[in-house]
Each structure stands twice: as structure tokens, then as C-alpha cells.
Amino acid sequence: PNVKLVTSDNEEFVVDFRIAKMSVTVSRLMEAMNMSETDDASLLSNSIPLPNVTKAVMARVIEWCEKHKNDEPKEEKENDKRGRTTHVVSDWDKEFLKNDEFGRLCQLMGAANYLEIKGLFNDISQTIANMIHGKKSDEIAEMFNIHCDLTEAEKKEIRKKTAWCED
């Protein structure tokens, strides 16, 4: 069975029920609208509005979901243990995300956050952490278009206090 998703720019995407269920947000909305996998009429007569996602971003989200629709569900760790060491970005995902300039990556991350697709969100979060990893502060600032408002004296003070962190 298929589910209709409608983006903020009124584009309709017809996706497999399994793909729609990968988003916690869409799952909840389907439940609220009494849409069920075994009830074709409920799926045909309804569409899910997604006002926070544009057509271009939705297409990317669906591409990621198509690739991951058969993944085993990951064991959810308790809140404090999530993040950092627990997420590894697969080669396919690296390839999928590598050509996105930072602005598009942020839009995709916003969509993954809104749609509650944890795997995609974690992939992008880790990708951004990897972009930061090993870079000097001025390189990070340039990459992310950050205007530095710290004075030289403040920077010197911070450097002094963090100089102990070695490889």
C-alpha cells in the first residue's frame, strides 16, 4: 500500500507504507487520521501534510529512506548514552551526503528532525561532527560562516586554558 505525503510547496509524493512509517511524525499523523496498512480506502482518501518540508528536501529524504527501508531497527540506548561513539556513518550514507553544501545539509537535518527519522538525523549530525573534527578554530569559523566576536585577549585566555589537551 501507498501513502501520499504533501510538502510545503504542495508537491505530492506517493511512497510505500513502510517508507512512510520510517518517520515517527508521519506514523503519528497516520494514526491520528485512522490510516492503516490494511485499509486501502483510508490511505487513498487521505494525504499527510508536511508543512515544514519542501519538495527538494523531501525527495532527498525519500531517497535515503528507500535505501534504508530494510535496515534492522537499531537498539535504542538510554538518553545519556546516545551520540558520539554510538553512530557510524555507512559508506553509502557518506556518498549520499558528500555533495550537499552545508546549507542543504542543514535543511535536510531540519527535515530529519521534524520528521523524526533518527537514522538520517544521526548520519547528518555525525557528518557535521566529522567536518569539524581536527580543524583549527579559524578553519571551522570559515567553513560555517561564523563571525568571531571574541577579543584577542579572550581567545588568548581560552587557548591558555585548553592548551593542555593533546593528541
Next chain:
Amino acid sequence: TMDILSLPEDILRKIMRTLEIKDRTRLRLTCRAFEQLLASTHAGFFDSGSFSWLGIGAAGAMSAFSLHIGNAKFRRVEDSEVALFPQLIPRLFERIQFRKFKINLIYNPVSLEYIRQLIGSFNVDELEFLVGANFHLETAVKIAADFPQSKYIMELTYMPLEESFGLIPPMERLSISTEAPQMPTRIIIRLLAAHKELRLICRHLLLTAGGWRKVMQ
């Protein structure tokens, strides 16, 4: 290029917990907003960490300070900076989670208050202590009480006074390495009852056949 700081705060907070500690220190230097964000965010989950004095260095004990957080090492600092160190930690993260954190109290000249400040923002699944003297045992017991949700492991490199054994909270593993020639059977029985695992590494330990029988019973 989109400004990273224009991302919603909940997203930024989630990104922050995926960063390595060293990257956090560099990100702090980019702008005031990141400096504040880092100080108010969770640093994520680290498999291991440790705090120790590597020994008494030529320049004095303070020169051998060593704190490991995952792969990041903080060490080789001037005496004057060591005193400031507990103030640095809260500026790098609000909280941090370790699977295992080891505190080596041997040669460790800092006060209980210093250690409390240093690790006050830590959540630890398994807290391990290396203890070489009675006053360090008291410190370890007080620190353990600050972490009531943690499991504990302790390695004693000396033979405490009998009454001091009673201070030690239940351990997942208690190891005692000692040169002491004798360990009363009643102490062994008591330790076996109090702790999940007991390891005695005693080169000269003398336990009579009667003592063994009692322990086995």
C-alpha cells in the same frame, strides 16, 4: 553558506554531543555563542576516562597531572594551572557520560574538594579507584558516595586497617595487592560477603587449612 548558528538550538545541542573533546576546545574559540553553547551542552557518551598523577615528577608532583576523556589527554601543566583546571571542565560541557572512569589516588596530592569539582559534571556507569593509603581510601569512599547510581571497582595496593574495610561500599570487584604476611580469616569472610568479587594478590599470604575451610563454608 548557511550559518551553523542559525540551526534550531535543539539540533545544535544534538550535534554538540557527537563532537570529540578536542574539537569542543577548538570550537570554543570560534565565537561567544559557541563558547556558551558548549558550556551548556552534554558532551555525549565516552567509553572510558581516567584521572591520575603519573608519579612525582622532577618539577614536583603537580607536573604529572593527567586526565583522559576518551582519546583526549590533558596533561603536563604548570602547578599554577592545575589549580584552575576544575574551572575549565564546566566550560567545555555541562555533563558527560562515561561507561568507565578510573581515579588513581596513588601519589595523588589533590584534595577531595578538587576531585569533586573536577568530576562533578560526570555520570559514570562504573567508577574504579586505585588506592594506596588509608587517607586515600577515605577520599575514594566519599567520592563513591557522590555517585550513588554507579557500580564500583577498587584496587587496594596496601593492607588497610581492619576497621577501614567496613567503610568500603559494596564493590563489583575488590582487589587487594599486599605484601602483608597474614590476613585474618574473618576479614576474608567479611569481604566475600560484602563484595561481588574478591581478588587477593598476596605474595606471602598465609592462610591455615582451618581458615580455608571457614572461607569455603
